Amino acid sequence: MTLGDPALSLRTDNARPVRRAETEPPVTWRRTMALTRAVGLIAVCLLVAVAFGRVDLVLIAAPFAIGTAMLLQQRPVRPPEARMTALDDASCAEGATAAASLVVANPEPVAVTTLVTAAADPWIDLHTGKGDFAERIGPASARDMLVAGRARRWGGHHLGPVHVRSIACGGLLETTVQRLPGTTVWVLPVPDWFESAESLPFADGVTGVHRSRRGGDSGELAEVRLYQPGDRLRRIDWRTSMRTQDLYVNATLSERDTDVTLILDLQVEAGVSGGVDGAASIADLTVRAAGAVASHYALQGDRVACIEFGARGRRMRAGAGRRHAAATLRWLASVEIPPDPIPPSPEMVRRQIAGQRSLNVVFTPLLTDRALQLIAALARAGRPVLCVDTLPPHVSPPQRTFWTPHAERLWRLDRDNTVMELRDLGVAVEPWQGSASLDNVLAELNRRRYR
Amino acid sequence: MSDVQRGLARSLTAGARERLKAGRRRGLTWLRRLAPAPVLLRLAVALPLFLAAELAVPPEWAAAGGYIGAAALLALAAGLLPGGIAPLLAMLFVLVSWLVSGALDRNAGDDPSLWTTAAIACLLYTAHSAAAVTQRFRTTTAMDGEIILTWGRHLGLVLASTVVTAGILTLFTAYFTGLTAGFAVTAGIVAAVTVIYVLARSLHKRP
Numbered sequence: 001m002t003l004g005d006p007a008l009s010l011r012t013d014n015a016r017p018v019r020r021a022e023t024e025p026p027v028t029w030r031r032t033m034a035l036t037r038a039v040g041l042i043a044v045c046l047l048v049a050v051a052f053g054r055v056d057l058v059l060i061a062a063p064f065a066i067g068t069a070m071l072l073q074q075r076p077v078r079p080p081e082a083r084m085t086a087l088d089d090a091s092c093a094e095g096a097t098a099a100a101s102l103v104v105a106n107p108e109p110v111a112v113t114t115l116v117t118a119a120a121d122p123w124i125d126l127h128t129g130k131g132d133f134a135e136r137i138g139p140a141s142a143r144d145m146l147v148a149g150r151a152r153r154w155g156g157h158h159l160g161p162v163h164v165r166s167i168a169c170g171g172l173l174e175t176t177v178q179r180l181p182g183t184t185v186w187v188l189p190v191p192d193w194f195e196s197a198e199s200l201p202f203a204d205g206v207t208g209v210h211r212s213r214r215g216g217d218s219g220e221l222a223e224v225r226l227y228q229p230g231d232r233l234r235r236i237d238w239r240t241s242m243r244t245q246d247l248y249v250n251a252t253l254s255e256r257d258t259d260v261t262l263i264l265d266l267q268v269e270a271g272v273s274g275g276v277d278g279a280a281s282i283a284d285l286t287v288r289a290a291g292a293v294a295s296h297y298a299l300q301g302d303r304v305a306c307i308e309f310g311a312r313g314r315r316m317r318a319g320a321g322r323r324h325a326a327a328t329l330r331w332l333a334s335v336e337i338p339p340d341p342i343p344p345s346p347e348m349v350r351r352q353i354a355g356q357r358s359l360n361v362v363f364t365p366l367l368t369d370r371a372l373q374l375i376a377a378l379a380r381a382g383r384p385v386l387c388v389d390t391l392p393p394h395v396s397p398p399q400r401t402f403w404t405p406h407a408e409r410l411w412r413l414d415r416d417n418t419v420m421e422l423r424d425l426g427v428a429v430e431p432w433q434g435s436a437s438l439d440n441v442l443a444e445l446n447r448r449r450y451r
Numbered sequence: 452m453s454d455v456q457r458g459l460a461r462s463l464t465a466g467a468r469e470r471l472k473a474g475r476r477r478g479l480t481w482l483r484r485l486a487p488a489p490v491l492l493r494l495a496v497a498l499p500l501f502l503a504a505e506l507a508v509p510p511e512w513a514a515a516g517g518y519i520g521a522a523a524l525l526a527l528a529a530g531l532l533p534g535g536i537a538p539l540l541a542m543l544f545v546l547v548s549w550l551v552s553g554a555l556d557r558n559a560g561d562d563p564s565l566w567t568t569a570a571i572a573c574l575l576y577t578a579h580s581a582a583a584v585t586q587r588f589r590t591t592t593a594m595d596g597e598i599i600l601t602w603g604r605h606l607g608l609v610l611a612s613t614v615v616t617a618g619i620l621t622l623f624t625a626y627f628t629g630l631t632a633g634f635a636v637t638a639g640i641v642a643a644v645t646v647i648y649v650l651a652r653s654l655h656k657r658p
Contacts, residue, residue, distance in 0.1 A: 032534075032583065032586060033534060033535065033536070033539075033586065034579065034582060034583030034586060035583075037538060037539045037542070037579065038579065039647065040539070041539075041542060041546075041575075041579075042646060042647065043643070043647045044543075044546070045546070046639070046642070046643030046646060046647070047643055048550070049639060049643070050639035050640050050643055052550075054550075054553070055565075055620060056549075056553075056565065056568040057546075057550075058620075058639075059565065059568045059569055059572055059613070059616060059617055059620055060546070060549075060568060060571060060572040060575065061572075061646075062572060062612075062613055062616045063572050063573065063575075063576035063609050063610065063612070063613040064575075064576060064579065065646055066609050066612045066613070066616075067576060067579075067580060067605070067609040069649075070605065070608065070609065071605070111601075113595070113598050115587055115588065115592065117589075128483070128484045128486075128591075128593065129486070129593030132484075132589060132591055132592050132593065133592060133593040133594070133595075134588060134592055134593070134594045134595060134598060135595045136595045136597040136598050136601070165587060167587060170580060170583055170584060170601075170602065170605055171580075171582075171583030171584045171585075171586055171587075172583060174587065399461065400454075400458040400461075401454040401455075401457065401458055402454055402457070403454075
């Protein structure tokens with residue numbers, strides 16, 4: 001192979017053109033327009049004064065000469081050093097303040113003014129005075145500054161780049177701009193309030209809050225029955241025994257926990273997200289609803305796992321408790337729907353679902369055939385499936401022609417038919433309505449289970 | 452109108468409405484974030500420049516519409532863009548007006564006092580130093596109060612020195628007029644070149 005081989009000059013697969021790595025130029029002090037102006041005015045005034053014998057021009061040049069000489073008496077040599085430092089907690093909730101810390105150190109014995117200009121993701125509204133501000137830094141000292149804004153939507157948002165420029169000698173000298181790349185702040189979704197009093201249909205663990213079909217020690221009364229050898233004495237129901245003159249005991253059902261698997265259909269996004277205060281898109285509704293259900297069951301003691309049914313196919317391990325609920329919110333914050341995703345495989349997701357006895361909650365807008373295939377396959381396999389409809393009610397196609405409303409109506413009728421077919425398969429389909437919105441369908445699932 | 456045309460018209464209307472809404476929102480955001488200190492500093496650039504331009508010429512010129520318009524335009528440009536060449540142009544406009552009016556008025560025998568010159572010098576330096584401080588700041592930049600304090604202290608010192616210089620020049624006017632022309636020109640050139648050299652050298656000096 002020679003160096004002139006055309007195969008060597010083929011373009012790479014990478015869409016980004018090959019470039020030399022860009023390095024930031026070093027930060028240096030330089031003169032400003034103000035210094036040039038002062039020196040120029042002094043020169044013009046003095047020369048004209050000499051040429052035309054005008055003493056008044058000397059007087060006009062005097063404050064410029066005096067002021068410039070006074071300001072340039074102490075000049076900085078080394079530029080201030082700026083760096084971003086991590087905050088203790090780099091995540092915040094929707095609607096709260098996302099912040100990054102910036103430290104500027106001035107090594108010179110001259111006070112300088114530092115001008116900080118920060119940019120941020122469109123979902124972060126920089127606070128007034130926290131994104132564009134000027135601070136004075138004393139001689140040989142450092143100052144800690146805060147770049148902060150209000151996070152309007154969940155997700156990983158970039159706070160930066162931050163441009164830092166220092167000015168000294170009353171604006172006669174300035175540094176070149178130092179560009180800091182900024183940091184990513186994780187904004188956790190604020191889940192809707194969700195509370196469910198219903199027990200889950202398949203209790204599977206060792207201990208928990210759901211009643212099992214098996215008897216055992218707990219407070220859940222199953223029946224009052226005749227005493228049998230082996231029954232504990234403290235279980236004897238003395239009131240019934242007195243009345244019937246026979247020994248009766250209270251039999252209870254054991255309480256178990258269960259697995260809840262949340263499947264998030266993230267194939268398509270529709271609707272325009274308005275952030276925490278505005279309208280919700282499909283992704284918003286999915287993430288907030290999943291966060292609410294996951295937090296409720298994880299805090300209750302059930303094991304909650306999450307699976308993405310989308311381009312990335314991520315999976316969050318099953319777990320219970322407060323820490324797991326927080327970790328699930330962080331996992332949900334990194335959900336993203338690429339504009340042109342690779343379609344996911346329902347078979348792969350089916351294989352990821354742990355046991356036959358877990359409750360599967362599918363959050364889906366019911367817009368793709370693959371999601372319907374997945375739900376139908378789970379239902380046919382005899383797994384309990386709960387389908388949460390995450391298509392926001394206000395989302396509709398943009399009106400392009402006269403026929404758009406009619407076409408939309410036909411499409412909605414078709415969608416209703418699909419929902420009815422799913423219900424025929426034993427899938428409970430319920431639109432997300434926040435608190436206690438799943439109680440009815442959970443009760444229905446329980447009835448079907450214990451029938 | 453066909454369906455395609457109707458759709459296009461609706462899209463255009465919706466786009467224009469969105470742009471209008473976004474523009475209004477941007478304007479409101481800018482108004483909400485407007486910081487007082489940079490705005491006042493810009494005022495401290497524009498107002499002194501305008502006043503200096505009015506002081507530099509005789510009252511009959513100063514009242515002329517064309518002159519007021521040109522002075523106001525240059526002062527406004529300097530206030531809005533303090534980091535560019537606008538302040539220099541406005542100052543040169545004042546200087547040229549001063550020189551031209553001085554040359555014409557001297558013929559009329561009406562010489563303005565040295566205190567008027569001192570006032571013009573103070574106003575020009577106020578505008579220059581305010582422009583130097585605010586040249587990199589936006590109208591929404593939240594400024595540390597100490598920056599304004601330092602600027603005020605420096606300005607006070609320089610203005611006081613200018614007044615003292617004016618006083619000294621007033622006291623010794625008779626002495627200056629008694630010097631021979633050749634000596635005055637030589638001394639003036641030497642002084643001017645020295646000042647320019649010292650200032651220019653101080654830019655490159657490394658301690």
